[in-house]
Amino acid sequence: MRWLRLLLGVLIMTLAACASDPVRVSSQTWRQVDAEIACASRAAEAQARQHALEAMGRWLVLVQRQTDEEFIPWFSGYWTQQWLGLRVSWYRLGSDDSVQRLAAYLQEEYQEQVLEPVAEDISPERIQRGATKIYVRQLDMRLQGIAARHGVPQRQFERRLQALPAIAGTPGASLHQLLRADPLERLPAYAALLERVRPVPGGDWSSDPGISLVAQRTSERLIGEMAAGGAASAIGAAVGGAAGTALSLGVGLFTAIVRSNDRPRSEAQLRLSLQATLEQESQALLRSRERGVLAGVWQLSGQIERSLGRPFDYRP
Template sequence: MNLRSLIVAVLVVLAGCVTPVRAPVTAPPVVVSQSTWQQVDREIVAASQSATEQAKIYSRGAMDYWRTRVYQLTEENFIPWFSSYWTQEWLSMKVSWYSLSATGEQDASAKRLAAYLLEQYQERVLAPVAVEIDPDAILGLATAFYVDILQEELQRISQRHGVPMAQLNGRIQKIPAIALGPPSARDASLYQVVHTQPLNTLPAYAALIDKIHKAGGDKGVDSTDTAMAPVAKRASKRIEAEMAPRGAASAVAAAAGKLAGGLISVA
């Protein structure tokens, strides 16, 4: 065999070893029947309801603990401070000053006293409790708990019915989860709630949190100022009644004298 024949033979052998390039195989799209979608929809609703109940159980337990700690610190820190002799003398002086500087506004002294007492309550009770457990944090954690549970359930639904996750995501984009509009930015689909990270960047979620705070009213976590108002009003009325016979100026001087440890007499 000459050299040319040998080269040709080698090339033939090598050509037989080369794997031909094949066109990529495209999987046919999964067709989901209408009956399957109906079952999937029912399971999505059930999964959302189950996740909601579990999130409620968590949030109720956490808020019960928060309320318990608030009651404890109210008894331990605020009430002893508020009922002490020197605090009452200090409050008398403040109410007297409030009365002197009032410009005819109704219940001006009570409102200003309520603001002062709320400041003290925040410092002595709410702030220390918030270091341990914060209502806003509870709300955020409960929502995150709901999202985690629902994400897991959606994965199971996808696998159980052979529905591609992309199609399932398209389905939940059509399911309203938050509906507070108009404007439309206050609305969000279930897909947005499940997939927005972090969730507090979703405008509709921020609007929902704001609505929850306002909906609490006199019983919500932001209601301390409302609850403090009648306490301050009663205290203000009592102090004003006590200082009425001698006048506001004399009451201020007397209270200041007691606080200073001396005696100032204003005739």
Template sequence: MNLRSVSTALIVGLVLLLTGCATVPRAPPAPPIVISQNTWRQVDVEIIAASQDAAGQAGVYARGSMDHWRLRVYEQTEETFIPWFSSYWTQEWLAMKVGWYSMSAGDDQDASANRLAVYLQEQYRGRVLAPVAVEIDPDAIMQQSTQFYVQLLGQHFQRIAQRHGVPAEQMNQHLNGVLAITLGPPPPRNASLYQLVRSEPLTALPAWLALQDKIHTARVQSSQAAMASVAKRTSEKLQAQFASRGVASAAAAAAGRVAGLLISVGVAGFRAMAHESDRAEMEAQLRHNLGTAFDGAWLGIMKNRETGVMAAVYYLSGQIETNLAARPALSATVYSPPKQHERQQPSNLRP
């Protein structure tokens, strides 16, 4: 063997030696993680408790927001609606509308009152509720309260998974088996608990939009009666005023054109003076009537479990509790961590 061959052999041997020293033995695969039936049962119990806790905190948030909404509605009512309603020309205009409604309805005076109720509701909505809604309204409060509830749930789920050593992927799979919204076909009207906590914002979830629309429609239908009693009392009062004005108009017609014009002007002037003298009392009575009606509506929006601002939270919490309680007993499961190239995108549930 010549010198060149010996040198080549030494170099190759040295390279092989260095390569072998640099090679790190592969770590053995992680042992499978066993999730027992008792662990899953305890996880479900804690999920229900977490939902109840989150619902309670969301209720506190909703109450504070509703108090702010009520204050803004009172302020807007005082600043715009009451001065508009109690003005002389508005009263004249309403009296004319009552007269027209009465003539159109014939003997059905309830129909006249109902038409006036619709008109007053439109005016109240346009002059008070719509401007306040630019800042805050029950629909916005419901969405914000529900979003807060869902965020709290997500935080609870992370802690539950950590406490019981449940891998994130396994916890996500478990949550995906719990229906949180079930409004029937088509499928976008249904959503799992996993889809719920992963939706940011909630409006990205079609099932949430369907639930929100369902609750909003029911709320509008139930709240329309709040103004009806005020409108009906107002209608009866204006109908009585219109009847007295009809007598004055008949007297003016019988007195002839010139005299009748003077009588009509005199009656209008007298009504204007009488109106100003009675305006403070009228506003106080209207303020009381509106306040009573609105307080009743506010309490319904706050407390009603079907149509109130907490209706979505109550619905979701009820669905979670019912569906978890109805689930069959879980058998023990074995979870093996996926290989690196098989891992899913990062989850918001990290044990």
């Protein structure tokens, strides 16, 4: 028993000595670890970007299809043109910016008829959230094994991750917190980040040259039709009887024929303008570091790389 107690005492002393004298990792090794973390971040960013590119391509195809199947026929329809004519008349009573106001109204309809239905399946906001999650998952996967490759105790590696800010500001979060959050949305700093960078597709159409041109031509045509219709009604009232009615019907029929003949050109112009606007919007959503589909990824990767460039206390 005495020998057993002595052996146990020696074992406890040995363990205490090991605990008080942990593995010391050199500054050179830590620099190599940091370099690998940076490489892992860039590789994860590339994976997220590939996902965003493919998803935005699918979003664009669906939006263009919905435009051709729903919005273009609606715009060219007889009753829509009648309704637009009434709106243009109302706009002109209040101000002279009927073109801009018509463009804004068309944008509201486009949001309701095209963007919102497509968003039930896919949207820039969903793409952004998906890309950001892919970045975090890929980064977590690529960080596995770095500590073992460099002989760094896992506890010290975790401490390094805790010292790296991944999300700046208030609330902020370390890289360790970001990787361990499950689900990610429950991390206050992550939720706040997504809110800051949330994409807002569909800018102001009134400043878009193509859409403004369509609105201008539509407005001018509707104003001309209303003027002709008003003159015909006045003459018809003066003439009276069957002749006056025939005159009004004749002008209405002529207007319908003109619209029918003008419809292919009007549809083609609107389709080209919308296609150009959508392609510009898609590229803007891919490039924007503030509100684009990769904004969350760039915010995280940029903060992590900036944090890796700061001095760090490498003591265990």
